[in-house]
Amino acid sequence: MSDRAQRMLFGEFFFGLRDAGVRVGLSEWMALMQALAEGVVRPDLSDFYHVARALLVKHEAAFDLYDQVFAAVFADGAMPTGLADELLAWLEDPKPPPMLSPEELALLESLPLDKLRELFEQRLEEQDERHDGGNRWIGTGGTSPFGHGGKNPAGVRVGGGGGGRSAVQVASERRFRDYRNDRILDTRDMAVALKKLRRLTRHEGEPELDVDESIDETSRNAGELSLIFRPPRRNEARVLLLMDVGGSMDPYAHLVERLFSAASGLNHWRKFEAFAFHNCPYEKLYSSMWGGEGVPTADVLRDRPPETFLIMVGDASMAPSELTSKHGAIDYYHRNETPGLVWLHRLRSRFRRAVWLNPMPEAWWRGYSIELIASVFPMFPLSLEGLERAMDALVKGRTPDVPDLDPRLMGGFHLGGS
Amino acid sequence: MTKREEHTATWQGTDDYIASDDLRRIVDVAVRLARPILIKGEPGTGKTLLARSVAAGLGMPLLTWHVKSTTKAKDGLYVYDTVQRLYDSRFQDHDVSDIRQYIRLGPLGESFAAKERVVLLIDEIDKADMEFPNDLLHELDQMSFTIPETGDTVTATRRPVVIITSNSEKELPDAFLRRAVFHYIAFPDRALMAEIVAVHFPDLGHDLLEAALTAFFRLRGVDGLRKRPSTSELIDWIGALVATGVDPERLRTELPFLGTLLKREQDLQVVLRQRAR
Known part of the structure; x- marks a missing residue:
């Protein structure tokens, strides 16, 4: 040759x-x-x-x-x-x-x-x-x-x-x-990043030998063997993933799907749940990415413990009215009585450890709706590096306190009672 | 570059395991290049059986390491039973200064220590932690490891044939994949499936076989099934058909014992709804 x-x-x-x-x-x-x-x-x-x-x-x-x-x-x-x-x-x-x-x-x-x-x-x-x-x-x-x-x-x-x-x-x-699934291997990278989310606690269950304690105790007993057992450590983290599946997310559908399959395949947390929404969550969340049954957002807010890690995924790009107006939801038949921004604020207030992952490259983050959402959620790009930063922020609890909503944003909507 | 093993025999499949041509070649290539074989495929396509058949075909003993979610890479090499040693130290009937008696080799360790060449099956590697495969890289490359507690080194005299199966529950690390010879067991086509069935039911009538295969592949083609029936379900189903003496003609219009083929309630509903139409 x-x-x-x-x-x-x-x-x-x-x-x-x-x-x-x-x-x-x-x-x-x-x-x-x-x-x-x-x-x-x-x-x-x-x-x-x-x-x-x-x-x-x-x-x-x-x-x-x-x-x-x-x-x-x-x-x-x-x-x-x-x-x-x-x-x-x-x-x-x-x-x-x-x-x-x-x-x-x-x-x-x-x-x-x-x-x-x-x-x-x-x-x-x-x-x-x-x-x-x-x-x-x-x-x-x-x-x-x-x-x-x-x-x-x-x-x-x-x-x-x-x-x-x-x-x-x-x-x-x-x-x-x-x-073909065009998601070759990258789910793994995501899974590695997601694995950082953990909250270890002692828990009931088959006790484990505590070697250090056993040695100390045995020495104290002048060599008479004494074995100390402890309840095992377990990852108590609960993770709630809310994904935007609205039309403008189509170009990123594969990316979000990859994140979803990485998270759901991880089997690493005490509880993992995922819901979908269109552009912005309102009073209902959907149980699957393809529609499916609705779950009242209020139930999710009430039933999921506040220490749950909340991960929002979306491009945060929409008409500002979808966030700020009553009946602003993009779906024609959907008449939301409460503006989307209020729902976002409620989610963020309930779950103090929350991040927003945006699949758009950071350089494109312009627009009023992105600005509004970024004022409520710390926003990270859905890149490997961004995902890692987001997970760090969640684990270390460095997500800043959520500021109160300015009612003027919602032109006339009364926040009272929320 | 990996050490080349002298070529012993070529695996041709065995009487109880029908392998496709390309699978036979992959096994042969992997054995000759002394690289581990990674086998993936739908559940029920015979990944685990393959190792047994390779071992039988090459005339080598088979060692199996079933991986679980809690399995650590070191477990496959050796286990140092410190607790037993502690207990023994309370009485004078054992010489606890001899650590060797508390070291037990795991399946990988045993495959190295074996005097003859063996087939080592690492079953369902994706069940373990994500980093598990990486932790094995060095040992699989070098075919040797050291036990720090005793200072002993276990080195393979005859490089074992390593077969690894995965159900794709987790993606495997790149570094691990680079070293492996990869084979995906595609779902058998009709002709191969007929051969597979014949292994299990040598006396099966031609009409029943044809009718069952037609029904089976039609069922697999149904859209929206969560878990499509696989080979093992087909074998169970034909077993039920044979045991009850179902007339092949009947399979044209109905599917008796559908529950042996479809294990999920939702899938049964999907199929029943389609048939109602």
Whole structure:
């Protein structure tokens, strides 16, 4: 295999995968190179398809992207997002790969690439004889990695066994389309941040051995063993998540869903509850993101203990009247007797540890409704860093006291009794 | 780069476990590259059975480590029974200065210490704490660990074949994933499912098999099911059909023992409503 061929396989396939959003790192790539060099991969494209997938792709949600990139590189399918200009430029004038960190570059250099390449070429040459031609490892128009020497070495078909379809056909079928969820791994990052929310207390239950106390007590007993047991520590935190699912949140739906699935899958708190609202919570909250039963907000305010951590999620962007006016709710049939801002203020007053997560980038936080809400809730961006800051604020109890509402904001609405 | 194990045998699936071609290849590749295999898939697609079959097929003993929510990575290596030692220290019948007798190897430790090559199944790794897989990285890479209490080092003489299953309850850490060979057990297609059923019911009549599979895949296609029936439910259902001698023709119009296929009340309602239409 020529340098160019190597470059094309590396460039097109590796960067094609990375470009498409499959998180392939160099160590995965080198594992594939090792497999090729050691002859673990059978000289047939179908086997390469399966082995490369097992080594490069570590989540079934990315299988569909893999299929698309595979079809694009080894046949004439289209790249899922089109080849980035960056990649094309790199192929023209190959310098050290632009997307690699210095650590990754060092790793690349430390590997005996020449040796691997030699062995790899040898394997590929063996393919000539064994296969009967007619498939398209080799892309048309001489663009293929392996097309030097004026002859298509591949034309690889599935060897023996089941199916008898080519890998490209398999890849083009895109059987894993349904497994896509585009929430690859990031729920984990969120879960790590959310895990910080804890309130440890001693609780009844199977007692645990207190080692320090046991040692002290045994010493005091002149070596006569004395074991001290204590009730276990447990996370008593309760978390209440209220999410805006209104229309302007659509672009962020995946982000909010990710947060929701991270929080609900955590199984870390004493109690986790989530409700939805449209733009602003009024007298009712909805039990699921897709509507569902309504729960009176007043019940939530009354029944959830005040030490509950409250996490609000929303873009806080709406017509000011939705916050300040009676009957201001965006839903035409919804006639709220109490302005949304008052409801927000009640929530914030009940739950002293509360934050607002805004999925919009901080730079876009302009507008009266955002200003109003930020005066009631400490607002953080729904980025990883913002989430971490928010969790810190919740745990350390640094959320400032809520100021009283200025009745003038609500033009005539009487706050009395709230 | 990982040490390469000499190639022993190739796993082909066993009589009681039907593996798809690509799964067979992945196992083979992982064994030869000496990397752990991470298996994911819908519940009931035979993730746990796979390890048993690989062990049987390769002729190696199987060690199983069932991970629970409270499992710590160190539990898999060894447990130092300090409480027993404390108790023993009260009487003179044990030499408590010999710590070794209070060290018990966990499943991972045993797989290293074994004289022959073994298959180690780490079952449902996602049940444990999020950092659990990371805590195992070093040991799985180096295939060795040290017991600080005794200063002993346990090193694998024969690198075990490590099979890890996950139900995707939690996402696994990147560093862990990078080292693993990943396989997702896709739900079996009709032909493979027929083979799987044949393993469990070798004498099943052709008509009943066809009728049951048709009904089963139609049921799986119903929109709005919370938990779609999987292989193990199908096997139970066919068992019930066989035991009661249901006529294959009947399956065209009705689904007896629906409760064996659908375990949730809501799902039953969804299906019944659709059929009423």
